[in-house]
Amino acid sequence: MVLSRQKFNRYALAGVFAATVAAGVAAPSALSQNSIIQVDGSSTVFPISEAMAEEFMAANRGTQVTVGVSGTGGGFSKFCAGELDITGASRPIKSSEAEACTAAGIEYIEVPVATDALTVVINPDNTWAEEMTSEQLKMMWEPAAEGTITRWNQIDPSWPNAPIDLFGPGTDSGTFDYFTDEIVGESGASRADYTASEDDNILVLGVSRDTNALGYFGLAYYLENQDTLKAVAVDGVLPTPENVENGTYVPLSRPIFLYVKKSSLESSDEVRSFMEFVLDNAAEIVPEVGYVPLSEQRYEAILAEL
Known part of the structure; x- marks a missing residue:
């Protein structure tokens, strides 16, 4: 379950954008101190990423999740250049972007997180x-x-x-x-x-x-x-x-995604824990920030695949 649950309309989306989400304060977890998870990408996915980041940091003091907003295309550019652990996307990755990732040796997993009504x-x-x-x-x-x-x-x-x-x-x-x-x-x-x-x-x-x-x-x-x-x-x-x-x-209904770098998922306990946290809590958090969640069975299946 999500800790310190509050309604996410407190984010007040108009005017809330920031390059970095401030760290939460809570009892420290077993995760290593002062680690940083770098997230960027779609402005559409941003409310989900921000909400997840704040709740995750509240439960894991010392782990910082930075959430940027450069658009889906801008996020993929950074992701395929190896600058990010995770990028949000309001569409599937394009073939040209996938080729750029392949050329840079970046392997990734596509994780559906919600459905949007454009x-x-x-x-x-x-x-x-x-x-x-x-x-x-x-x-x-x-x-x-x-x-x-x-x-x-x-x-x-x-x-x-x-x-x-x-x-x-x-x-x-x-x-x-x-x-x-x-x-x-x-x-x-x-x-x-x-x-x-x-x-x-x-x-x-x-x-x-x-x-x-x-x-x-x-x-x-x-x-x-x-x-x-x-x-x-x-x-x-x-x-x-x-x-x-x-x-x-x-x-105008469409799926929205997080793309996570395989090497980050495999080498970083923090990134793996964050993605598990996202999927464990999406059914509750996604509707609170204004999107339509997938079924709980779907989230469980994605988590099992991850």
Whole structure:
């Protein structure tokens, strides 16, 4: 069981990013003192990594888990360069990234940790685009829309003749890759004239301050900011944990992962203990930070494989 359990909305995702998670204070464990586990990668996976790190450090004084945020692509670049023990990813590793790891002699294990409902959001004052189809989103985000689809009434004539202000992840983001693949039909194919950031908090703030804005990011960032954002029902279905579990929120439900370096897992008791801790406690912690957990049987099977 997780020690010192508290609800993880205390992380207040908007504005909480930090390069390093502060160490917790608790009775020392049997793990060696002053060891460091280095984690980086996806901003979508960050809330899970941060929550796990704080709870793990509270139980293992002297073991420090640093959690960075450089995006899925940025995380894989560091991981395959041998700079990290673990990286978070909001999509599976690409073949080019796997080849880079192989070339550097980095072997890894892919560990699914949760399911995300990629969420399209609008400003609370937007009353016209509360429901959108996948085709309308494609019309708005595809490369051909750049400089051409610039006003809401071009998507639907009944909508206002007002500018569309778009906010989305940068090209290093796994969320960008997934969204463009599922909505546009080709991974990486997107208009470029939008406000892009690897920091989802910047996207949250941009949409919350602009009546004409629309953006997309992971479910946890919407759930932490429901007072300043409104979720769009895509093809008539809202992004909720229930709709992820019952399989109706498609095509924007997706698995999210941790990738752990085999050499770290084999040579470091701390890394192995941390990954075991993640899988032992994911069923409880994952929903508290805004994502949908896998079944307990699935976590047990992954742990057995690990």
